[in-house]
Amino acid sequence: MVNLTVALDVMGGDLGPLITIPSAKMAIEHVPSLKLILCGDESVIRTHLKEHNFLDHPRISIVHASEQIAMDEKPSVALRTKKDSSMRRALDLVHTGDADACVSAGNTGALLAIAHYVLKMLPGVERPALVSHLPITDSASHAFMLDLGANVFCDSDTLFQFAMMGSVMAEEVDSIESPRVALLNMGEEVIKGSDHIKQTAALLSKTPEINYVGFIEGNDIFTGKADVIVCDGFVGNIALKTCEGVGKLVMGKVMKIINESKFTRLLGFLLNPTLKKIVKRLNPDQYNGASLIGLRGIVVKSHGNATSSAFFNAILEAVKEVERQVPEKIKNKLEVSLLKRS
C-alpha cells in the first residue's frame, strides 16, 4: 500500500480542534497507510493530542499556523490578509506536493477563494465545483450532484465541464461504468428551461465520452435515474438545503405521530436513530464532506458544525480521491474531449 498524506485545517469549523483532533486520531487508526499533517496553532494542537494520548504519533506531524479564518470572514479579505492561517497552510502543502489532499471544515467561501488561488484550475476547467453524493431511494447507492454552491451562475461551457468532472467522480470514486449524467431542469410541461441549459444539453448530446441521459426534475434526484446530476451552484445549493429542510420536516411530523400514543412511542425508539441518519445523509457535507473539484489538487470541505465522525468521513473521502487520482483522471478526460472539440 502506498503511503498518502492529508493536510488538515485543524482550526476550521465551529469547534476547531475539539472536532478535528479526535477525527484525526480515528483516521490514523483506521487507515494504516495514512499520514496526517495538522495545520494550526501548534501549542493548541499539542494540548489536544495529549488529551487524546496521541502526542508524537509517527504518522502525525504539525505545521504551525499563527492565524485562523473566522467562519464569517469575507473570502477576499481572508485570501489577501490571512497568509499564515491554518487553511492557507494546509492548501500550500497540497500545492508544494507535501500533502496529497486537504480537508477543512472552515469558511466555504474562503476555502474556495484560497484553493482557487493557491492550487489553480486544471487545464480546460474554468470554475471549481462543489460535489457530493446524495442517497438514492431503496438502495445503498447514491448520486453525485454538482455544483452545490461554489458558483452562483454557470454558463453552458461551465455546466459541460461539471458534467465531465462529475462523470469522472462517479467512474473513479464509485466505480460506476459509463455513469448516467443528467441536467437538473424544471418541469418539462411548463417551460423547458433556460437557454444555457438547452445549450448544455446540446453540447452533452454530441459528446460520446459522456453518457448523457437528458433532463431530470427535482423529484427524481433520489430515484436513481442518474448517477450524476448537474446544475448551477445557486440551484444546487437551494435544492440541497431544501432537502435538509424537508428531511427535518418529515422527521418532525413522523415523530409527532409516533409520540401520540404509548403503543407507537415504542416505535419511536426504533425509528428515531434511522430517521436522524437519513436527515444527516441529506446534508452531504455533514455526512461525508463535499469535494471541491476542477482544481490541481484534492480539497474536501466538511460542514462547519460537522461532528467528529463527519470530519472523519471527510478525511476518508479525501483518501479515496487520492487513491483514485481524481484530478489526474479529470484532466485526462477533459483533454480528450477538448481535443475532439477543437
Place this chain on the structure above:
Amino acid sequence: MVNLTVALDVMGGDLGPLITIPSAKMAIEHVPSLKLILCGDESVIRTHLKEHNFLDHPRISIVHASEQIAMDEKPSVALRTKKDSSMRRALDLVHTGDADACVSAGNTGALLAIAHYVLKMLPGVERPALVSHLPITDSASHAFMLDLGANVFCDSDTLFQFAMMGSVMAEEVDSIESPRVALLNMGEEVIKGSDHIKQTAALLSKTPEINYVGFIEGNDIFTGKADVIVCDGFVGNIALKTCEGVGKLVMGKVMKIINESKFTRLLGFLLNPTLKKIVKRLNPDQYNGASLIGLRGIVVKSHGNATSSAFFNAILEAVKEVERQVPEKIKNKLEVSLLKRS
C-alpha cells in the same frame, strides 16, 4: 351568503371527468353558495353526472366544448388552435364575468399561456406567478411560496411584484397580519446570491408596504421563518419537486425499517396513511392546487394526476380567493406601491 360561480375545466388532467365530476359533486354539497359551470364535452359530462346521480342539479350548468388540450400539447399551439377547448371555455367565462374563477388540472403551460392571453395581467404586473402553500414544521400553519414554475428567469422588478402579490395572498387568504416576506437565496457564507436578488432585496427594503425580513435558505422554507418565500420559477420548481423527492425518499426508508419485523409492521399500518399525507402536502398542487396570480381573474391549477379530493381542495381554494377578492386586493396594493415609487 353571496352566490359565487366557478368554471371547471372538466376534461383537463390525466383522468378528466373521472376525477373532476366527483370533485364537482363534493364541492356543490360542501359549499351551499357555490355554482359550478362544467366546461367540456356535454354528452360525456352528462354521462358522468348521471353515474353520480347528479344530473340537472340546480347549481350546475354545462358549457359545451368540442376540443380538449392534451397534457403534452405545446402551449403556443394550444393557444392558437384550440379555441373551443374545455380549458379555453372555462377561462373565457372568467373573462366575461360569467364565472368568478376557473379551476383546471390540465396542461400547465397551456393554462399559463391561455390565461395570460384571455384574462390579461393586472396593471403593474408583468408576469403571472404560480403560488402555493407549503407546510411548516411543528405547526398546522404554512408558508406561501412563489414563483413555482411559471417563469424560468425573473428580474428584480418581477420578483418585487411577486413579493407584493405573495404578501397579499398571505394577508387575505390566510389572514396573516403584516406577513413576513423573504427572498430564497443560497448560503450566505458562500456567495450572497445573484445581482438581481440583491437588487430585489434593495427594492423590498425600502417598501414599507412589505414586511421584508431578508434572505432565507432552502433549509428554512419549512421552519416558519417567513410567511411568504419569493424566488424565480426555475428555482421554485426545482425546490418544490425536490421536496416531493425527499418526502418519498424518507417515507421509503421509514417503511423499510417498519417492514423489517412483524411487530413494527403492525405499527406501519398506523403510520403509512399519515406519512402518505405528509408527502402529498409537499406537492401543493396535488394537495390543494397552485394559484396563478397577477391576472385579472382567479385561476387555480390542480395537479395533472390529482385525486378527486385534491381537485375538490383546488375548487375550495378558488372559492376562498373569490370570497377574499384576491386579484382586487393585489391590484390595490400594487397601485399604492407603484404610486409611491413613481
